[in-house]
Amino acid sequence: MDAYDLITRNASEVVTEDEVRALADDPEGKRAYVGYEPSGVLHIGHMLTANKLIDLQAAGFEVVVLLADVHAYLNGKGTFEEIRETAERMKAQFIAYGLDESQTEFVLGSEYQLDESYVLDLHALELETTLSRAERAMAEIKSGDGVTVAQAVYPIMQALDIVYLDVDLAIGGMEQRKVHMLARDTLPSIGEESPTCMHTPLIADLGTGIGKMSSSAGVTISMEDTTEDIEDKVNGAFCPPTADPDPTDEGEERENPVLQIFEYHVFPRFERVVVERPEQYGGNLEYDDYETLEADLESGELHPADAKGALADYLDELIEPGRAKIAE
Numbered sequence: 001m002d003a004y005d006l007i008t009r010n011a012s013e014v015v016t017e018d019e020v021r022a023l024a025d026d027p028e029g030k031r032a033y034v035g036y037e038p039s040g041v042l043h044i045g046h047m048l049t050a051n052k053l054i055d056l057q058a059a060g061f062e063v064v065v066l067l068a069d070v071h072a073y074l075n076g077k078g079t080f081e082e083i084r085e086t087a088e089r090m091k092a093q094f095i096a097y098g099l100d101e102s103q104t105e106f107v108l109g110s111e112y113q114l115d116e117s118y119v120l121d122l123h124a125l126e127l128e129t130t131l132s133r134a135e136r137a138m139a140e141i142k143s144g145d146g147v148t149v150a151q152a153v154y155p156i157m158q159a160l161d162i163v164y165l166d167v168d169l170a171i172g173g174m175e176q177r178k179v180h181m182l183a184r185d186t187l188p189s190i191g192e193e194s195p196t197c198m199h200t201p202l203i204a205d206l207g208t209g210i211g212k213m214s215s216s217a218g219v220t221i222s223m224e225d226t227t228e229d230i231e232d233k234v235n236g237a238f239c240p241p242t243a244d245p246d247p248t249d250e251g252e253e254r255e256n257p258v259l260q261i262f263e264y265h266v267f268p269r270f271e272r273v274v275v276e277r278p279e280q281y282g283g284n285l286e287y288d289d290y291e292t293l294e295a296d297l298e299s300g301e302l303h304p305a306d307a308k309g310a311l312a313d314y315l316d317e318l319i320e321p322g323r324a325k326i327a328e
């Protein structure tokens with residue numbers, strides 16, 4: 001796989017392809033980041049962008065993980081003290097998950113976001129941003145009704161982070177895209193370049209295949225899950241024998257979350273996937289790529305129950321180091 005393909009694999013959106021190609025041609029010294037609000041424990045959503053950071057490290061990028069304590073505070077996630085404690089724990093979980101500690105720079109937002117120059121640049125950007133634009137940028141990030149002033153400042157700070165962390169590439173899930181578009185449009189007004197961005201897909205709710213999996217609603221997988229929890233959740237997952245399920249009777253789009261997790265979580269981390277089956281059902285199946293597994297599920301060669309059994313095992317292996325860290 002060449003550098004561009006590795007950098008962009010499994011991405012839902014690349015803004016722009018030409019810009020990322022230029023970075024891929026000369027990755028030496030290039031920096032990429034993801035920011036996370038410290039809250040709860042690492043879950044499958046965090047792990048998806050972390051996989052992208054692992055790809056970027058393999059492609060030669062320097063990687064920055066922003067533990068966005070001020071953002072979490074602005075989004076009502078607790079006191080500063082609580083948030084900072086959570087940030088410390090999340091850092092340990094990211095390392096347990098597979099981010100190379102010697103190649104990853106962990107930064108707490110408050111280390112620089114309270115500096116005078118940052119605050120003055122923030123106010124300059126505030127002058128360039130309408131409230132409705134800030135509100136729209138937050139639509140997929142905040143929960144609940146009504147945007148507070150704190151939540152309107154949030155996306156503007158996120159845009160400025162790209163400048164202050166001196167990164168060449170901003171990564172986030174698709175729910176971050178409007179913040180990144182705001183950054184691309186407004187940063188030139190304070191004399192900065194429009195940042196290059198890349199977005200990872202959102203995984204559908206495990207139980208229904210509808211909407212996106214989140215820690216606040218529905219079923220998610222996190223580093224707190226025991227082996228048994230994972231088995232139960234995966235066994236109860238929505239998994240018709242197709243990657244493209246029909247919409248619900250109410251017309252809601254549906255995805256196959258079991259296949260999505262194979263594609264975005266398992267194949268990027270394991271070279272070969274083995275689905276164990278008793279001899280009388282044809283013996284084990286082995287896959288070197290996601291597409292073959294998907295084709296086998298669609299043809300009926302691979303039964304959803306067997307796919308789920310394998311998925312639970314691989315997810316458990318991915319979660320185990322973080323789970324051990326939490327238990328310490």
Ligand SMILES: N[C@@H](Cc1ccc(O)cc1)C(=O)O
Binds near residue numbers: 034068071157158162
């Ligand atoms: N907006 C991100 C967190 C974040 C904060 C600041 C950033 O610079 C980047 C990302 C989230 O929803 O979790």
